[in-house]
Amino acid sequence: DADVTQTPRNRITKTGKRIMLECSQTKGHDRMYWYRQDPGLGLRLIYYSFDVKDINKGEISDGYSVSRQAQAKFSLSLESAIPNQTALYFCATSDPDRESGELFFGEGSRLTVL
Amino acid sequence: GQNIDQPTEMTATEGAIVQINCTYQTSGFNGLFWYQQHAGEAPTFLSYNVLDGLEEKGRFSSFLSRSKGYSYLLLKELQMKDSASYLCVPLDSNYQLIWGAGTKLIIKP
Numbered sequence: 471d472a473d474v475t476q477t478p479r480n481r482i483t484k485t486g487k488r489i490m491l492e493c494s495q496t497k498g499h500d501r502m503y504w505y506r507q508d509p510g511l512g513l514r515l516i517y518y519s520f521d522v523k524d525i526n527k528g529e530i531s532d533g534y535s536v537s538r539q540a541q542a543k544f545s546l547s548l549e550s551a552i553p554n555q556t557a558l559y560f561c562a563t564s565d566p567d568r569e570s571g572e573l574f575f576g577e578g579s580r581l582t583v584l
Numbered sequence: 585g586q587n588i589d590q591p592t593e594m595t596a597t598e599g600a601i602v603q604i605n606c607t608y609q610t611s612g613f614n615g616l617f618w619y620q621q622h623a624g625e626a627p628t629f630l631s632y633n634v635l636d637g638l639e640e641k642g643r644f645s646s647f648l649s650r651s652k653g654y655s656y657l658l659l660k661e662l663q664m665k666d667s668a669s670y671l672c673v674p675l676d677s678n679y680q681l682i683w684g685a686g687t688k689l690i691i692k693p
Binding site: 510511512513514515558560569570571572573574575576577578 | 588615617624625626627628629632671680681683684685686
């Protein structure tokens, strides 16, 4: 089983609909992140959380919200989806006690907004 | 501003060696990562350099020169499964990762 699990893996929705992408992890990491990736571009940080009570906006938080329900769960919501939010979304975790602090990614959630 | 410069695409032959260069400009520096990303999949961690020099890990090695704002990833004994994008990701003074589009590496038989 994957250490970082994202659901759904694929979703097609219509403009104006509310969408939630869920992320759960079994790595025991405090830090969790949501990124989006568009074709030919680098990852862009949407929101990040360093513990259950800590939520921070990333570079492109407009149109998104998050909830950190527990150490292991971090959900991303699109309150009213629009077509330019069509992208591949990744959840990731990290352990600040590791020297490198590398990110561990989920498999991604491909969202299409029509 | 913060900037990463890598070749958009490279082609190499199975069994050969390839070096992917990266130059970066960041507000401060706290290390540099290399990630591998197969098309449609998540990035996976390859290496982390915080001090100058070469880090070797199996077929992959990564080099850093902080004074030159330069890093490279060296892949030896190339295999078809190495066809992927390789992302040079520096960490700035605020410990924010700076992501670019990476280098798409195509391996030919």
